[in-house]
Structure formats: structure tokens, C-alpha cells
Amino acid sequence: MATLLRPFLHDRFLHLLILLGLLLACFAPFSLRQLPAAVDWSTILTLGGLLMLTKGIEASGYFDVLGRRLVQRFQSERSLALFLTAAAALLSTFLTNDVALFILVPLTLTLRRYSSLPIARLVIFEALAVNAGSLLTPIGNPQNILLWQHGHVGFAGFIGQMLPLGGALLASLLLLTAVSFSAKRIERSSHSPETQWQRSLLIASVVLYLLFIIALEMGYAGWGVLLVFGVFLLMARRTLLAIDWSLLAVFIAMFVDVFLLTRLPALQHLLQQIPQLPEGGKYLLAIGLSQIISNVPATILLLANLPASTLLAWAVNIGGFGLLPGSLANLIALRMAKDRSVWLRFHFYSLPMLLWAMALGWVLLLGIDAL
Template sequence: MKRLYTFFTDDLLFSLSLLVALISCAFGRFSLDSIDFKVIFCLLGLMLLVKNFEKLGILTYFADKMIDYSANTRSLIRNIVILSFISSMILTNDVAILTLMPIYLTIIKKFPEMENKVFGAVLLIVAANLGSSFFPFGNPQNLFLFSYYSLSTLIFFKWSIVLLFSSTLFLLISFLFIKKSVIPTQHTLIPTINKKKTVFLSMIGGLILLGIFNALPYYIVIPIAVIILTVYDKELLTQLDYKLLGTFIFFFIAVGNFAQVELLSSFIKVQFTTSTRTFFGSILVSQIISNVPAAILIAPFTDQAQALFWGVNVGGLGTIIASLANLIGFKLYKEYYPTQSKTFLWQFTAVNLVFLLFFLLFFAFIL
């Protein structure tokens, strides 16, 4: 009983998602179609790949390089946040966070007295969410809306350039709140990397990306990659955060069940009739069920495609569940700093609400 109690209380987010999923089964019929297996498979593959990179010392190598290229702590955080912002446009927000957060956390482990550590981690997640909105394939909600409304490439970029401009402006302003401190001189040598193993893992990473970008069937290439990585190092398979995968599965089940509630569908039909209502309403719904399910839930009931596009992308800011990428960032931070969960959640919520307020004011003059 004690072990069972520890299992559920150790990760309250996992336990809460399980409870909500069970409650939701009373409102809708459970279906495996509610679960986005592509997200689950890709997460599993990427988590295992990052663990292999970490064990090989590649994360430490890139962390040391990033430190060398930074003049002070502000430029250090700024550099990795900008890298997150740009890379998420192509790699998607989930992949950018899974790749860069461990590097950032490896960096700050070297400087225990460094200020703004949590703020930097939060900005990295915010930047990934915002940067991923620029391309149709940057995040799942954009890919869905691009296909559902049959948007032309020109129209899409007319909408996304507004988000890109405002996001860049707000991120640049946020850097001013990071204290400038001298980075202590490193006395440790930059580790040498096994090139053959690095090339091998990079090829497996490329295989996983082909699955993510639908160049090859994910349900074939991801399992193949997982099997290869497992054979390569069996021990790492036991070190993965399976509760994170469970949280995503329970979350998908809950959203799928609640979407079947007729009262909820009727409410959406009435509320999402204008651009203003759709924008603010999609942000609100995103805070409760996350922006990807919000886009899927609202799209069939409104023709306000532009407002919905802006709303669900901005809606990734706010609560920890507003974007599934937020959960990934939180879980990674908790893995490195298990005693700082409350501090992270407090700062995450505060920073996200400030960003969200800026966007609300910005788009109030555009809609």
C-alpha cells in the first residue's frame, strides 16, 4: 500500500489525468480513436533517443559550447531561447523542447548559484510554443487547421507572420528582465565525443524525424527505431518517464469523452459565431483541454478560421495543460530538479499569464 501511495502521489499530474479520464468515461463512450498514437509513439522514440545522447555526453558537449559562445547569463539564456524559437518552426514545439531542455538543464547544473534558472526554462518552453506557430507543420493544431479549412500557403503565412512579429517582440522584451551576471570560467575540459556512436544515433534520430514529418509511416519507423535503440542499450529503456506517456494517453481519453457531450457541442455552436468570440473562446478552451484538442473540437462549429488559428496558438500559453508541450517541459525540469516543482509551476504560470495578457491586448486591436 505504501508503494502504491508513493506511486500516485509522486506525480500528481499523472494521477489527476487518470482521475479525469475515469470521470470522463461517465460522459462519453471510450474509443481508442481518441488517443493520438502518433504523439505517443514519437514521444517514446524521442525520449529514448535523448537518453542515449545524454549518456554519450553529447548534451554536455553542446552545453559547454553554448557556454563558450555566451558573454554572460543573459546572453546564455537568450541564445538557447532564440534557438528554441527558431528550431521549433521546423522540428515542432515538442521536439524542440525534448532536445533543448536537457541541454539547458545540463548547463545550469554547472552553475548552482545562477539566477533566473527557472525563468530561462519557462522562456524556452514559451519560445517553442510561439515559434512552432509559423509553419503549418510546426505543431499539430496548425497542421489540422491548414488541412481542415483547405488554407492556401499565402493565407496561412499572412496569418502566421502576425504571430511571428508579435512573438519576437514580446520575447525580446522578456530578455530585459534577465539579470546580467558573469559566467564563471570553466575548469573542466570539453568532453570528446565518440564520432561513430554519434553518427549512428543521428541516423536513428533522422529515422524518427521522418516518421514525425510523415515522410515514412510513423507506426513502422518509430517502433523500428525504438527496437534498435533498445538493443543498443537495454538499460536506458528502464529510465524513461512512462508516467509522461500515461498522462498524455489519459488526457486524450478525457478530451475524446467530453467532446461527445451534446450540451458542450450545442454551447460551442452558439458561442463561436464571431471572430472576437472565437479568438477569446478558443484561448479559454485551450486552458482547460489544451490547444490541439481545442482546435479539433471547435473547428467543425465555426467558419472563423483566422480567429481560431490565432486563438489556439496563443492559447498554448497560460496553464500547464494549455499545450501538451508545456507538460513535456515541466516533466523534464522536474526530472533534473525534483524539489523545485512548485517553484517552476508558480513561475511558469506567472510568466505565461503575462505573455497571454500581452497577446490579448495586441490582438484586441486587430480583430
């Protein structure tokens, strides 16, 4: 029990969200019966399943094997960083941004056992990469799914409207990666014993991963989570105890806080004025709102007053950069890094990336309108 409760007791971000929710509850009209509906339980179930599956693969020891091979394959920090950044962006286009992080961040963390690589910086760039890569397709992230469902373009049409921004941001990020990582040779650890890994746990985790994705696609997220939990309860009970379950509480608290925020009378009045804003105002509003409440809730709010246009799609995806709350993927990546210093260092790269993406996106939008 102590092992399960420890993350909740030491999670300062969770405590902050709870205090914020209590403060908002003093001013927002609501009933307690509305709070459960404010949470996107499908997202919570998906996140819970991914937490278990990733921890299963990590506990199997196979990430250590892959980490050793990566260190041996790449000669310089820059080449390895470019590979991981590109891989994160590519995986996020069809596996979604959070799934890409659940695959790559644990793998990246194992690299510290075999080399002296700047692991925290690698995780930061992987978080930036999934924000850039996932914007390209309708299934890359939750906000794109919402925009695609509310829009009038097909799968290929959606990719076409996002391609100019996605291509430019990915090229910019790869250039930033090349500048931010040294070309010096990777210093490999001389004391890295051969890792013993559990083949049965790895195979079970991979098979469950595929079944879980199928369950999500068919709308049976709850049954998928029960299947994963049941198998791990039989095969790897200690693995379940090692999972950071407080992350689920953080997401639940964020959903509740956003719901309470939207119930504020002053905000309700402001939302009704959105359609009268000029295009530049809508662009800045979508980006700014994403910085405060994250880009998925911002998309939900804005779609009630704005069409699912290219401007809105670009703005909320650009809003994933910048401050930590801009994208839930940022939170997932930095929590998995388990390094307190990474929270502040993340903004050293993400804030300039936000400013660049804002300027680049607006110039591209003006160019498209001119054509």
C-alpha cells in the same frame, strides 16, 4: 521492473488525470470500445520515439560537451538566454515545438554542471519561445497542421496570415527575456571535469533521428518506433530504463479525458451555439477552451463549427500561453526540467504573456479588418 514503475507511482499529474477521467465517465455516455479511438496514437508514437532518441543523445554525453562550449562562448546570462530563446523559436518553426524542446531542454539542463545559471527560468522561456515560434508555419505545431488542412491557403499564404502575430509575439518575448535575465557575467564552475562521451551512441542516435523523421513524414511512425527501440535494445538497454515513460501515459489520459468531456450532453448543446457568437466571443472562446483542454483538442472541437480562419488560428495559438494545459509543449518542457518549483514559476511568466498576447492579437485583428 521497479525502475520502470517508479515514475508511474510518483506522477501526481497522471493520478489527477485518471481521477478526472473516472469522474467524467460517470456523466458522459460512451462505450469502452470508443476509448482506444479517442487517443491520437500517431502523437503517442511520435512522442515515444522522441523520448528514446533524446535520451540516447543525452546518455552519449555530448550535451555536456555542447553545454561547456555554450558557457565558454557567452559572457552574460542575458546573452545566453536570448540565444536559447531565439534558437527555441527558430527550431520550432520547422521542427515543430515538441522536437525543438527535446533538443534544447536536455542541453540546457547540462549547463548547471558548468555554471550557476537560472536553469529553471531558461526552460520556462524555451517553452514560451516554442509557442511563439511554432505558430508561424503550418508545420510548427499540431493545431496549425489541422488548420492548414482545413483552410484554403497555401504554405506561404498561411505564413503570411500568421506573420503579424508571430513577429509581434517573438519581439515581445525577446524583450521580456532581456528584462528577466541579468547582464552579469556567467559564473563558471571551477570544478568541471572534462566529459567523456560515447561517439558510437551519439552517431547512432543522430542517424536514427533522421530516419525517424523520414518515417514520420512517410506515415510509418510505428515502424520508426520499432527501429529505434530495437537499436537501443541492442546498444543501450539501460538508456531505455531511464526514460520517463509515464509521460506517454499522461498524454493518453489527456486524450481520453478530452473525449469524455466532449461527450457531456451540456457541452454538446453549447458547441452548437458557437457559430452565432460575435467575433470577439469566438476569439475568447478559442483561447479559454485552450486553457482548459489544450489548444490541439480545442482546435479539433472548434473546427467542427467554425471555418479555419485567421481569427481561429491566432486564438488557439495564443491559448498555448497561460495555464499549463494550454499547450502540450508546456507539459513536455516542465516535466523534462525535473524541478517541482518550476510548475508554479512557469505561470508567473506565462499568464502575463497570455494577457499581452490576447490584447495584442485582438488589436492586430481589428487593424487587419480595417484594411
